[in-house]
Amino acid sequence: MTPRGTGPYGAGDMREVVIGLLGAGNVGGGVARILQENQADIERRLGASVRVKKILVRNLERTRDATMPRALLTTDPREVLEDPEIRIVVELMGGIEPALTMILEALSRSKHVVTANKALMATHGKVLFAEAQRRGVAINFEAAVAGGIPILRALREGLASDRIERITGIVNGTCNYILDAMSRTGATYADALKDAQAAGFAEADPTLDVGGGDAAQKLSLLTLLAFGLRVDPAAIATEGITRVRSFDIAAADALGYVFKSLAEARQTPEGPALSVHPMLVPKEHILATVRGSYNAVLVESRAMGRSLYHGRGAGPMPTGMAVVSDIIELCRHIFAFDAGRPPPEAFSTIVEAVPRPTSDEAHENYLCVHVTNVPGILGRVASCLGRHEVSVKRLEQDLHGAGQAVDMVVVTERVPEARVRAAVAEIDGLDEVTGPTHRFRIREPDTIE
Numbered sequence: 001m002t003p004r005g006t007g008p009y010g011a012g013d014m015r016e017v018v019i020g021l022l023g024a025g026n027v028g029g030g031v032a033r034i035l036q037e038n039q040a041d042i043e044r045r046l047g048a049s050v051r052v053k054k055i056l057v058r059n060l061e062r063t064r065d066a067t068m069p070r071a072l073l074t075t076d077p078r079e080v081l082e083d084p085e086i087r088i089v090v091e092l093m094g095g096i097e098p099a100l101t102m103i104l105e106a107l108s109r110s111k112h113v114v115t116a117n118k119a120l121m122a123t124h125g126k127v128l129f130a131e132a133q134r135r136g137v138a139i140n141f142e143a144a145v146a147g148g149i150p151i152l153r154a155l156r157e158g159l160a161s162d163r164i165e166r167i168t169g170i171v172n173g174t175c176n177y178i179l180d181a182m183s184r185t186g187a188t189y190a191d192a193l194k195d196a197q198a199a200g201f202a203e204a205d206p207t208l209d210v211g212g213g214d215a216a217q218k219l220s221l222l223t224l225l226a227f228g229l230r231v232d233p234a235a236i237a238t239e240g241i242t243r244v245r246s247f248d249i250a251a252a253d254a255l256g257y258v259f260k261s262l263a264e265a266r267q268t269p270e271g272p273a274l275s276v277h278p279m280l281v282p283k284e285h286i287l288a289t290v291r292g293s294y295n296a297v298l299v300e301s302r303a304m305g306r307s308l309y310h311g312r313g314a315g316p317m318p319t320g321m322a323v324v325s326d327i328i329e330l331c332r333h334i335f336a337f338d339a340g341r342p343p344p345e346a347f348s349t350i351v352e353a354v355p356r357p358t359s360d361e362a363h364e365n366y367l368c369v370h371v372t373n374v375p376g377i378l379g380r381v382a383s384c385l386g387r388h389e390v391s392v393k394r395l396e397q398d399l400h401g402a403g404q405a406v407d408m409v410v411v412t413e414r415v416p417e418a419r420v421r422a423a424v425a426e427i428d429g430l431d432e433v434t435g436p437t438h439r440f441r442i443r444e445p446d447t448i449e
């Protein structure tokens with residue numbers, strides 16, 4: 001921190017925190033714009049100014065916004081990492097390497113770190129927290145989950161005194177955009193994906209988003225904040241949205257549900273129950289109203305009850321806003337540290353955890369059984385369900401002629417996962433069944449009203 005010569009409060013009266021950026025792409029551009037456009041507000045709230053001294057990029061020749069002048073750009077990471085004046089390093093490159101090595105280098109030089117990198121934090125958070133703690137600095141990553149929504153801050157601060165029962169997130173904007181488009185327009189999955197790509201809401205290679213991997217990484221970070229447990233995202237039961245068909249969307253609609261990709265975390269005596277699945281959500285439920293590329297996180301906690309955090313989960317400005325808020329928080333730590341107070345210890349007691357198996361989870365199910373319409377087929381499907389003690393709540397069958405293909409929709413009562421899996425395996429073995437049964441979970445009711 002250095003005194004600044006000029007400022008809205010007169011010469012020499014404004015403290016200054018010097019920062020360096022690693023990366024100046026979508027989010028980096030948003031950060032630079034917010035720091036410039038909101039400079040007066042930030043200075044008023046912080047009582048100090050934030051100055052970007054260096055920005056690491058790959059390509060110096062790329063055209064960039066005027067908020068990132070050529071003179072600040074470098075391709076040499078040492079100009080950011082080794083500059084003693086830089087107190088906060090902001091990593092916005094993405095990926096694991098070289099981001100991991102550079103952040104460790106910054107921490108080892110006692111620089112605070114802000115990152116938006118969920119993949120890195122979910123997979124290497126433990127080593128990064130340990131190094132930060134060893135050096136007496138902090139690492140903030142609000143933008144890594146649900147972009148601009150301050151959910152990590154809400155869990156860490158606003159709800160710090162509460163006992164959290166369950167977290168349910170719509171944390172992948174691409175999935176929500178696609179499922180919402182399929183519901184509203186009747187589009188197929190493939191057409192909705194193309195539309196999402198054209199509108200900039202899906203990557204050219206959307207695998208990490210539509211396959212659920214991105215949501216699993218975010219769920220791992222939510223679990224850390226909510227329960228103090230570190231879970232490997234690869235160990236989370238994860239299912240993407242690619243199996244959801246227009247037929248399922250329409251059948252769910254007729255039954256009073258909408259499809260949402262939900263990332264859920266619950267504490268149970270057997271360990272955390274974690275999952276990422278496309279699920280049927282009752283239309284009147286608050287999560288059913290989350291539209292387009294928006295994100296939302298529903299927290300159920302003992303004292304507060306239900307609280308919903310809703311907003312834009314991606315994009316340069318929402319994500320940039322979350323990053324700059326993290327920078328402002330760290331500036332406050334720096335002022336406290338320079339005044340002789342150590343930074344707060346975060347995540348000093350992380351417990352490694354393994355999610356409990358999903359086979360003993362119980363829930364209602366939507367089944368779509370593909371059969372040839374022959375006499376007695378309904379009874380045979382019902383017998384398979386009955387043998388595994390799967391009770392039927394509703395059954396809908398299109399009235400087609402004899403011998404024609406039929407999609408038989410079954411809603412089951414609440415039943416353990418292992419039993420419904422066994423029943424579906426038996427159904428799929430029937431001679432009249434023409435293809436694997438489509439099965440999706442129905443969201444469990446809220447634990448707290």
Ligand SMILES: NC(=O)c1ccc[n+]([C@@H]2O[C@H](COP(=O)([O-])OP(=O)(O)OC[C@H]3O[C@@H](n4cnc5c(N)ncnc54)[C@H](OP(=O)(O)O)[C@@H]3O)[C@@H](O)[C@H]2O)c1
Nearest residue numbers: 023024025026027057058059092093094116117314315319
């Ligand atoms: N985009 C979003 O809406 C969003 C939302 C939440 C979180 N995030 C996270 O934010 C981070 C950044 O995302 P983004 O969309 O801003 O990415 P991006 O547009 O691809 O920008 C990456 C930036 O990093 C620089 N870079 C990459 N590798 C580098 C290397 N090896 N050496 C030097 N510079 C390097 C690039 O330089 P050049 O410009 O020279 O190519 C570019 O400026 C990721 O971790 C992402 O998951 C993004």
